[in-house]
Amino acid sequence: MPKKSPVTLKQVAERAEVSRAAASFALSGRQGVSEETRSRVLRIAEELGYSPNQTAQNLRSSRTGVIAVYLPKDVSTLSYYMEATFGIIDEAEQSDHIVTLVPHHRTVKSLGRLHADGIIMLDPTFEDPSIPRLLGLGLPVVSGEEMPDPSAEVAGQVTSDHVGSTVELLDHFESAGARCPAIIAPRERMPWAMSVEDTYRRWCEDRGLTPRIEYAALAGIEESTRRVTRTLLDSGSVDAIIALTDGSVLNVLTSAAEYGRTVGRDLLVAAAVDSPLLGYTDPAVTAVDLRPREFGRTCMSVLNRVLEGEGSPQEPLAEAVETTVVYRASTAGAR
Amino acid sequence: MPKKSPVTLKQVAERAEVSRAAASFALSGRQGVSEETRSRVLRIAEELGYSPNQTAQNLRSSRTGVIAVYLPKDVSTLSYYMEATFGIIDEAEQSDHIVTLVPHHRTVKSLGRLHADGIIMLDPTFEDPSIPRLLGLGLPVVSGEEMPDPSAEVAGQVTSDHVGSTVELLDHFESAGARCPAIIAPRERMPWAMSVEDTYRRWCEDRGLTPRIEYAALAGIEESTRRVTRTLLDSGSVDAIIALTDGSVLNVLTSAAEYGRTVGRDLLVAAAVDSPLLGYTDPAVTAVDLRPREFGRTCMSVLNRVLEGEGSPQEPLAEAVETTVVYRASTAGAR
DNA sequence: CTGAAAGCGCTTACAG
DNA sequence: CTGAAAGCGCTTACAG
Numbered sequence: 001m002p003k004k005s006p007v008t009l010k011q012v013a014e015r016a017e018v019s020r021a022a023a024s025f026a027l028s029g030r031q032g033v034s035e036e037t038r039s040r041v042l043r044i045a046e047e048l049g050y051s052p053n054q055t056a057q058n059l060r061s062s063r064t065g066v067i068a069v070y071l072p073k074d075v076s077t078l079s080y081y082m083e084a085t086f087g088i089i090d091e092a093e094q095s096d097h098i099v100t101l102v103p104h105h106r107t108v109k110s111l112g113r114l115h116a117d118g119i120i121m122l123d124p125t126f127e128d129p130s131i132p133r134l135l136g137l138g139l140p141v142v143s144g145e146e147m148p149d150p151s152a153e154v155a156g157q158v159t160s161d162h163v164g165s166t167v168e169l170l171d172h173f174e175s176a177g178a179r180c181p182a183i184i185a186p187r188e189r190m191p192w193a194m195s196v197e198d199t200y201r202r203w204c205e206d207r208g209l210t211p212r213i214e215y216a217a218l219a220g221i222e223e224s225t226r227r228v229t230r231t232l233l234d235s236g237s238v239d240a241i242i243a244l245t246d247g248s249v250l251n252v253l254t255s256a257a258e259y260g261r262t263v264g265r266d267l268l269v270a271a272a273v274d275s276p277l278l279g280y281t282d283p284a285v286t287a288v289d290l291r292p293r294e295f296g297r298t299c300m301s302v303l304n305r306v307l308e309g310e311g312s313p314q315e316p317l318a319e320a321v322e323t324t325v326v327y328r329a330s331t332a333g334a335r
Numbered sequence: 336m337p338k339k340s341p342v343t344l345k346q347v348a349e350r351a352e353v354s355r356a357a358a359s360f361a362l363s364g365r366q367g368v369s370e371e372t373r374s375r376v377l378r379i380a381e382e383l384g385y386s387p388n389q390t391a392q393n394l395r396s397s398r399t400g401v402i403a404v405y406l407p408k409d410v411s412t413l414s415y416y417m418e419a420t421f422g423i424i425d426e427a428e429q430s431d432h433i434v435t436l437v438p439h440h441r442t443v444k445s446l447g448r449l450h451a452d453g454i455i456m457l458d459p460t461f462e463d464p465s466i467p468r469l470l471g472l473g474l475p476v477v478s479g480e481e482m483p484d485p486s487a488e489v490a491g492q493v494t495s496d497h498v499g500s501t502v503e504l505l506d507h508f509e510s511a512g513a514r515c516p517a518i519i520a521p522r523e524r525m526p527w528a529m530s531v532e533d534t535y536r537r538w539c540e541d542r543g544l545t546p547r548i549e550y551a552a553l554a555g556i557e558e559s560t561r562r563v564t565r566t567l568l569d570s571g572s573v574d575a576i577i578a579l580t581d582g583s584v585l586n587v588l589t590s591a592a593e594y595g596r597t598v599g600r601d602l603l604v605a606a607a608v609d610s611p612l613l614g615y616t617d618p619a620v621t622a623v624d625l626r627p628r629e630f631g632r633t634c635m636s637v638l639n640r641v642l643e644g645e646g647s648p649q650e651p652l653a654e655a656v657e658t659t660v661v662y663r664a665s666t667a668g669a670r
Numbered sequence: 671c672t673g674a675a676a677g678c679g680c681t682t683a684c685a686g
Numbered sequence: 687c688t689g690a691a692a693g694c695g696c697t698t699a700c701a702g
Binding site for chain 1: 694695
């Protein structure tokens with residue numbers, strides 16, 4: 001296939017017998033050109049298959065046309081992030097931005113080469129050294145879930161109601177007969193997970209229960225989840241578990257089986273993040289649907305508003321995305 | 336944070352008291368500037384935190400700096416694609432490209448606005464209407480796994496040895512005592528899956544066995560996998576199953592349990608794609624490690640060679656990535 | 671070894 | 687209502 005060189009504005013203008021400026025005005029819908037000329041230019045542009053050179057447009061408007069998305073490390077098994085990323089992509093099309101993923105191994109130096117109009121950080125973690133570096137780039141940042149450092153100057157923030165969903169899950173456990181719920185949280189401390197954790201602690205406190213919290217590292221989450229699940233089950237009394245990630249909950253099921261526990265009857269299990277897998281495990285697992293696609297779209301639409309000048313570091317834009325608990329067999333209870 | 340406008344070449348040149356051209360030469364390591372001048376320019380660039388404006392460079396060199404990656408639809412649960420994408424990203428940094436994902440809903444029109452230097456298609460499927468459109472853009476394409484239409488003019492192709500790994504799995508089944516293996520393939524026809532299927536058919540034929548093949552759609556793969564697994568188990572004779580995707584194999588495990596079959600003993604199960612989950616299910620599932628990260632890197636390095644002028648539609652570049660079967664408890668066999 | 675100039679494709683004040 | 691010109695930041699032939 002011969003690399004046909006793309007049609008330029010100049011060619012459209014020549015064919016339409018107007019100046020490039022006039023052609024540009026016609027295409028952009030700007031005033032200053034007669035209706036007749038405009039429609040002619042549009043028709044010719046269509047015929048020629050003209051598509052403006054984004055690079056030139058970007059240079060002219062001194063923007064990059066790029067949105068950088070930063071995900072936590074070691075999350076390839078979590079469909080949440082892929083869904084959220086596609087949500088961002090959907091919305092980014094509206095503002096003619098392309099979306100690129102920031103690799104994790106980046107050094108300070110290579111980060112300096114990251115040219116973007118804005119950054120979306122999903123689930124920023126406390127220990128991640130890239131986060132301050134990314135913030136230091138001086139680009140507008142929208143965080144999906146809270147920033148680990150609340151003083152970080154983000155232009156916008158999108159959150160889910162983890163407090164509400166956690167209370168709902170715990171109340172559901174309780175009404176299904178559980179008396180000693182535990183949670184398994186990611187070792188990497190992320191604000192959303194800590195919010196779940198805090199909510200859980202408070203819920204326990206209100207009832208005079210001792211919280212039972214175990215941590216599993218995201219790198220090798222399967223292995224560590226199995227280990228901590230055993231720890232929880234060894235203790236004997238635990239009768240319900242919330243695993244914070246969708247992948248790890250599978251390992252809770254497996255470990256439970258080894259202990260002769262029947263999930264959904266004498267051990268209730270739920271996940272703080274839903275995934276397509278969880279509807280079809282045995283038993284199917286109750287989980288919180290965080291609507292990752294919508295979450296991603298919301299992050300990007302907030303960023304678009306920021307890029308248009310809304311919000312400020314003092315008054316960051318904030319949005320929340322609805323969540324829903326999806327009840328399945330794993331929390332049916334003994335009755 | 337005040338949006339500090341980035342340092343330009345002009346500023347570096349002025350500080351170094353040379354022309355922009357000289358500064359450019361110094362930075363690019365090109366001849367035509369004294370060593371002394373070069374080191375001074377480099378030092379000043381460093382001091383000022385200069386980073387060339389990619390957009391301007393791209394415009395100048397009439398490239399976009401963008402690689403578009405196209406994934407099959409409905410694969411968010413498959414870690415393979417996320418890993419492969421990050422592999423592509425790693426390698427794309429070498430050639431100063433950023434990587435963007437192509438959304439699926441794109442119309443012909445919006446595809447026209449896809450400005451990229453090249454396209455990497457992972458696991459192109461037969462029925463996907465976007466594929467001919469993407470090919471029609473006239474950009475160099477590297478396909479990860481074969482193209483559905485072998486006459487499609489791709490500039491490069493990266494494959495895994497599915498024939499070898501499938502035979503290895505089947506032989507392993509056989510030596511573990513299985514006599515009637517079946518496979519569950521994605522309904523969306525992809526060349527790699529068909530290659531597994533063909534290999535399976537031939538393997539059966541060689542032994543006078545009747546092939547047992549069921550199909551599961553990627554959209555809702557969990558549900559359909561359970562259904563077809565039941566179909567296979569209802570028949571009674573099936574004693575081994577290869578599920579082609581990592582997500583669906585979990586549903587095979589679940590369904591098997593419902594039928595009172597003990598996976599790893601009276602039912603052997605394996606997956607044609609490994610994932611971190613499979614090492615920690617109960618039992619752990621034998622699977623083919625396709626080295627997705629390396630696969631992605633290879634796709635991008637092939638594309639880089641194409642962009643540098645290697646290969647041609649008549650003589651596309653071809654690379655293969657090694658695979659390894661990872662043996663786990665699900666195929667241990669009765670002995 | 672270095673500088674002045676042209677140009678990548680676009681948009682937008684500024685004159686007419 | 688339209689055209690000529692400048693400029694986004696860079697690179698590279700072309701003169702000196």
